[in-house]
Amino acid sequence: MSEVAAMHAGAEPQETPLTPESWGKLGMWLFLAGDAMTFGCLIVGYGILRYASTTWPVPAEVLGINLTALMTFLLIVSSVTMVLGLSATQQGDLPKFKKFMGLTILGGLIFLGLQAYEWTHLITETLPHHNLSFSKDLFATTFFVLTGFHGMHVTGGVIYNSCVLAAVTRGRYEAKHVEIAGLYWHFVDLVWILIFTFVYLL
Amino acid sequence: MMTIAHKEPNYMGVFWWLLILTVLEIGVIYTPLTKMVIAILLVSLAISKAALVALYFMHLKFERVTLGVVALSPFILCVFLILMLLPDIFPR
Numbered sequence: 001m002s003e004v005a006a007m008h009a010g011a012e013p014q015e016t017p018l019t020p021e022s023w024g025k026l027g028m029w030l031f032l033a034g035d036a037m038t039f040g041c042l043i044v045g046y047g048i049l050r051y052a053s054t055t056w057p058v059p060a061e062v063l064g065i066n067l068t069a070l071m072t073f074l075l076i077v078s079s080v081t082m083v084l085g086l087s088a089t090q091q092g093d094l095p096k097f098k099k100f101m102g103l104t105i106l107g108g109l110i111f112l113g114l115q116a117y118e119w120t121h122l123i124t125e126t127l128p129h130h131n132l133s134f135s136k137d138l139f140a141t142t143f144f145v146l147t148g149f150h151g152m153h154v155t156g157g158v159i160y161n162s163c164v165l166a167a168v169t170r171g172r173y174e175a176k177h178v179e180i181a182g183l184y185w186h187f188v189d190l191v192w193i194l195i196f197t198f199v200y201l202l
Numbered sequence: 203m204m205t206i207a208h209k210e211p212n213y214m215g216v217f218w219w220l221l222i223l224t225v226l227e228i229g230v231i232y233t234p235l236t237k238m239v240i241a242i243l244l245v246s247l248a249i250s251k252a253a254l255v256a257l258y259f260m261h262l263k264f265e266r267v268t269l270g271v272v273a274l275s276p277f278i279l280c281v282f283l284i285l286m287l288l289p290d291i292f293p294r
Binding site: 025026029030032033036037039041043047048051052060065076077079082084087186190197201 | 217269273
């Protein structure tokens with residue numbers, strides 16, 4: 001090890017006006033920005049294809065919005081339970097954290113169950129009824145790619161939150177780790193808010 | 203590293219706003235307005251909801267400007283993408 005490296009071994013990087021409050025948080029934000037670019041491209045692609053198409057069906061008529069409104073409500077509630085869980089860890093209230101984190105994970109699981117139900121219903125009944133199919137129509141293909149990509153993120157979030165719950169329970173993780181996991185979960189909620197509007201309502 | 207202390211936001215207040223805006227969104231599609239007006243209202247409501255989540259649940263309102271810049275960077279790509287793809291919709 002060089003003399004300079006040995007001198008600075010284990011030292012925090014020097015603080016600058018750009019130094020974030022937490023390097024872990026900055027790392028998560030950078031990841032989310034990259035992820036948002038992917039979602040942004042998918043949503044813009046969906047919009048451009050839809051606008052250029054002359055045979056695009058009215059999404060609300062094909063997809064229905066009652067179930068997805070419930071799914072939106074679920075994700076919003078799970079975001080609230082996530083922040084309440086973070087608040088509990090900041091106050092050192094472990095039982096309260098476990099309760100709220102458990103509810104967040106449950107919210108994610110119910111969301112995934114409802115999405116599986118929606119997809120099954122669409123593939124077996126609704127799409128054939130409207131003479132649409134998964135692989136032949138741009139509407140169906142872009143819908144499944146976009147909602148599927150989001151569903152994978154929810155799955156990842158449920159696994160991530162479960163790991164954080166276990167680690168906090170064992171005393172290995174603290175509030176700052178919960179906050180970083182929360183950023184990911186709120187991002188998933190935020191993206192669904194946009195998907196609900198651009199794909200289902202517009 | 204410096205930590206930024208801030209007062210805890212009113213999370214339940216944000217929740218109720220998100221719920222009200224969602225109900226408004228669903229109500230808007232049943233109003234007898236023109237498609238363009240409905241689209242503008244829906245996009246405005248969606249952006250408001252997304253901003254509430256980012257500012258309060260993700261604490262962006264209380265973070266350094268750096269994180270705000272990182273968070274807004276994907277929009278630059280989206281605008282660029284729309285501008286690049288517009289000729290496909292409106293060919294010369």
